[in-house]
Amino acid sequence: MCHAGRTLLILDDESSIRTSLAFFFEDRGWQVRAVECAEDALAVLDRERIDGAIVDIRLGGMTGDEFIRESLKRNLQVVFVVCTGSAEYSLPKDLSTAPWVCRTVFKKPVTDMELMEREIENFLETARNRTKENNGNDRSDH
Numbered sequence: 001m002c003h004a005g006r007t008l009l010i011l012d013d014e015s016s017i018r019t020s021l022a023f024f025f026e027d028r029g030w031q032v033r034a035v036e037c038a039e040d041a042l043a044v045l046d047r048e049r050i051d052g053a054i055v056d057i058r059l060g061g062m063t064g065d066e067f068i069r070e071s072l073k074r075n076l077q078v079v080f081v082v083c084t085g086s087a088e089y090s091l092p093k094d095l096s097t098a099p100w101v102c103r104t105v106f107k108k109p110v111t112d113m114e115l116m117e118r119e120i121e122n123f124l125e126t127a128r129n130r131t132k133e134n135n136g137n138d139r140s141d142h
Contacts, residue, residue: 008120009053010034011041011067012083013060017108021054021083024113038067045071045078052079052120057089065092072098079124083110100127
């Protein structure tokens with residue numbers, strides 16, 4: 001599947017996880033930006049057009065949940081997918097109802113990255129269609 005022009009942000013403080021996810025998505029045609037802290041991820045969002053973000057929750061400094069909340073304030077139309085090693089984690093209520101946050105939480109180690117990719121693609125399409133219907137305009141080329 002070709003994802004030319006689609007850019008994915010990977011936010012994870014574990015180098016091996018970032019690298020593994022980056023290699024998989026790059027091989028699938030995505031442009032990837034991989035960072036280890038939320039502050040760097042926010043800087044990427046300020047500079048570049050990002051379509052989706054895979055976000056770890058336990059990070060040094062700002063948590064993944066805090067990063068998603070801060071990003072949502074910016075109205076960037078980025079799909080957020082949580083990928084965590086925390087077996088007990090579930091999306092907080094405010095994030096579980098946010099239109100750009102995928103309800104599926106992926107647990108590490110991710111054994112089916114194709115499923116993660118499909119979730120991102122499907123949720124991106126659904127969220128953008130919902131936004132077009134609500135706003136009457138399409139910002140997919142922002």
